[in-house]
Amino acid sequence: MMNAPLRRRASAFSRFAAMFVKEFIQLKRDRVTFATMIIVPLMQLLLFGFAINTNPRHLPTAILLQEDSDIGRAIIGALKNTSYFDITRIASTRAEFDGWIKSGDILFGIEIPANFARAVRRGDNPSLLVVADASDPVAAGTALGSLDGIIGTALRGLHGLPDNSGAQPFTIVQQRRYNPAAVTSLNIVPGLLGTILTMTMLIFTSLSVTRELERGTMESLLSMPIDPLQIMLGKITPYIVVGFVQAAIILLAGVTIFAVPIDGSLALLIGVTILFVTATLSVGYTFSTIARNQLQAIQMSMMFFLPNILLSGFMFPFAGMPGWAQVIGQMLPLTHYLRTVRGIMLKGASASDLTTEIIWVAVLTVVVMSIAVTRFRRTLD
Amino acid sequence: MESQNDREIAIRVEGLTKSFGDKVVVRNLSMTVKRGQIYGFLGPNGSGKTTTIRMLCGLLTPDSGQGTCLGYDILTEADRIKERVGYMTQRFSLYQDLSIRENLEFVARIYGLENPTQAARDAIERLGLKGRENQLASDLSGGWKQRLSLGACILPSPDLLLLDEPTAGVDPKARRDFWNEIHALAAEGLTVLVSTHYMDEAERCHEIAYLAYGELLTHGTVAEVIGRSGLETWTVTGPEPHDLALELESTPGVDMVAPFGTSLHVSGRDHPALDQALKGFKARKDLTWERSEPSLEDVFIDLMQRSRDNFVEAKP
Numbered sequence A: 001m002m003n004a005p006l007r008r009r010a011s012a013f014s015r016f017a018a019m020f021v022k023e024f025i026q027l028k029r030d031r032v033t034f035a036t037m038i039i040v041p042l043m044q045l046l047l048f049g050f051a052i053n054t055n056p057r058h059l060p061t062a063i064l065l066q067e068d069s070d071i072g073r074a075i076i077g078a079l080k081n082t083s084y085f086d087i088t089r090i091a092s093t094r095a096e097f098d099g100w101i102k103s104g105d106i107l108f109g110i111e112i113p114a115n116f117a118r119a120v121r122r123g124d125n126p127s128l129l130v131v132a133d134a135s136d137p138v139a140a141g142t143a144l145g146s147l148d149g150i151i152g153t154a155l156r157g158l159h160g161l162p163d164n165s166g167a168q169p170f171t172i173v174q175q176r177r178y179n180p181a182a183v184t185s186l187n188i189v190p191g192l193l194g195t196i197l198t199m200t201m202l203i204f205t206s207l208s209v210t211r212e213l214e215r216g217t218m219e220s221l222l223s224m225p226i227d228p229l230q231i232m233l234g235k236i237t238p239y240i241v242v243g244f245v246q247a248a249i250i251l252l253a254g255v256t257i258f259a260v261p262i263d264g265s266l267a268l269l270i271g272v273t274i275l276f277v278t279a280t281l282s283v284g285y286t287f288s289t290i291a292r293n294q295l296q297a298i299q300m301s302m303m304f305f306l307p308n309i310l311l312s313g314f315m316f317p318f319a320g321m322p323g324w325a326q327v328i329g330q331m332l333p334l335t336h337y338l339r340t341v342r343g344i345m346l347k348g349a350s351a352s353d354l355t356t357e358i359i360w361v362a363v364l365t366v367v368v369m370s371i372a373v374t375r376f377r378r379t380l381d
Numbered sequence B: 001m002e003s004q005n006d007r008e009i010a011i012r013v014e015g016l017t018k019s020f021g022d023k024v025v026v027r028n029l030s031m032t033v034k035r036g037q038i039y040g041f042l043g044p045n046g047s048g049k050t051t052t053i054r055m056l057c058g059l060l061t062p063d064s065g066q067g068t069c070l071g072y073d074i075l076t077e078a079d080r081i082k083e084r085v086g087y088m089t090q091r092f093s094l095y096q097d098l099s100i101r102e103n104l105e106f107v108a109r110i111y112g113l114e115n116p117t118q119a120a121r122d123a124i125e126r127l128g129l130k131g132r133e134n135q136l137a138s139d140l141s142g143g144w145k146q147r148l149s150l151g152a153c154i155l156p157s158p159d160l161l162l163l164d165e166p167t168a169g170v171d172p173k174a175r176r177d178f179w180n181e182i183h184a185l186a187a188e189g190l191t192v193l194v195s196t197h198y199m200d201e202a203e204r205c206h207e208i209a210y211l212a213y214g215e216l217l218t219h220g221t222v223a224e225v226i227g228r229s230g231l232e233t234w235t236v237t238g239p240e241p242h243d244l245a246l247e248l249e250s251t252p253g254v255d256m257v258a259p260f261g262t263s264l265h266v267s268g269r270d271h272p273a274l275d276q277a278l279k280g281f282k283a284r285k286d287l288t289w290e291r292s293e294p295s296l297e298d299v300f301i302d303l304m305q306r307s308r309d310n311f312v313e314a315k316p
């Protein structure tokens, strides 16, 4: 008390600010992390960009002709005239082209059933079976999408067709193999946005507390008047900015390379992205408060990352998963974020359409943050 | 009465005990440190100095015992204690990847100083670090790191400094400057608890406490500690001091022989027994004997030996 009077204005905010500024400087100075931040999303996107053939041509196709008719020949002729399909084989049985699809010799099998021509002329609207190897979903999707038009054009010149202009006189029955969810590039970009953010955000914060422990700086930090909430917020906030930059890079590339639309509000998309980034950062931070060292923290992140890939609806359609898997999926912020982003980007959904999902992410964030704050070890015991 | 006591006492703890696993690291430790005092904490490696200091500022929870630090309960009011205490850790624990200025600004913000930038600038000037404020802490030499740590501790003007071996590995000149600074701070009313292995530093403390094997063996002013030791000490000079030391050590009645430059300090607790033991040696013409005061080091080595004997005996 004989000390000079303190000019203190100790506020929760100044402590948060101390932590924030410190973390930001450290982040800026850590070149490797900084590079990872920018390079990882770009690399992922480019890899996908090259791997996914967005403009597929010359896809090997087999035809199974169960009858010989003018309509059948016209269809084959039309297919040959497009650059999409290369008719490489003619099958004589279903089993044959099933085998080729399995072995990857062909990507498409088109079956013109017996009595197809007659049924078309009678107006029976017969089925034309198309089996597609959808493991390359974009290729399959684009080609399948074009099939209807190609065949329609082929039939136009033929006589004796029922005159119901507009509707096709037959139905194309699609059988997608190996990727029933029919994930397309449109689905992949929102999915990538979510998974890349999950991975990078997790790794950044899952190291933040263990790093202080391992470097010995925790001892000083804990001896100072700062509480776990301020530490957490100060450590998370700089990475929200990082997550935002990453999201912007991915979206920009998605829009320019993959021509993914953003039908809904960009502001809403930014808002939910920030919320989701915060949620994921909190999860990583929570691991960091539980782990004893950086290796453990990374392992926890990886263990968390796996169900995110499998159960969030990124890889398999959510509705098709067993009940227990759906329950786990509901607990993952990515699940809700994916729905939100797909909604906004592809369907032009508005905030009111997405209230439930947004609330889910917000509630998960609060729950996870509370766990982190209570789990944070305030002593060195 | 109570409140007046509180004002004069910076630290008062009773019966502090701490174990890690089944190893008792601090045992039933009680101590009182008055305000404005420089209190030295001595003891061999692993004696529990760091552990005790950590319990005082709420970094470790004692298994049992209680006490106050600056009038706040160490068990329940750690948050209040942290506001008023500067803790300098044994190992450098500021941010290596932050510059001197950034580290100080960080501390200033945490303690809510009004103008962190200005506070850091003032501290840099006071510490004589001007011109290198943008150097990363990791690039500093050991001595400068210690200065930075001390600077960070006193930046928020605490009432109590807990310094854990602040001068380990620091050159003599820097050590002297450091101690002058600590004395200046104490003169302003700051209380300082400082652990050290250096005897000359112990002698610069107002009071000292000596720990071994987690037990506080003695405390008081240097004179009190020496007086209370009950040691009688003789200084002997002669040829072949090494052989002489071995010879003396094996003589019953001699409790301790310590080399001191070219001479030896020979001490014993039982004065008649020591006289008896030394009789033969004193008759030797080649040796010069002189009665002397035991040094602090003699006292500590003796305390440590005795406590080790007890410690070993106590074990089954």
Ligand SMILES: Nc1ncnc2c1ncn2[C@@H]1O[C@H](COP(=O)(O)OP(=O)(O)OP(=O)(O)O)[C@@H](O)[C@H]1O
Binding pocket: A380, A381, B020, B025, B043, B044, B045, B046, B047, B048, B049, B050, B051, B052, B090
């Ligand atoms: N977190 C811990 N877990 C287990 N054992 C510990 C822990 N911290 C300290 N110890 C043990 O407690 C004992 C006392 O340690 P402490 O650091 O308090 O000693 P010290 O007097 O500061 O020693 P030094 O002079 O070497 O700094 C040592 O044997 C040490 O190994």
Ligand SMILES: [Mg+2]
Binding pocket: B049, B050, B051, B090, B164
């Ligand atoms: Mg120590």
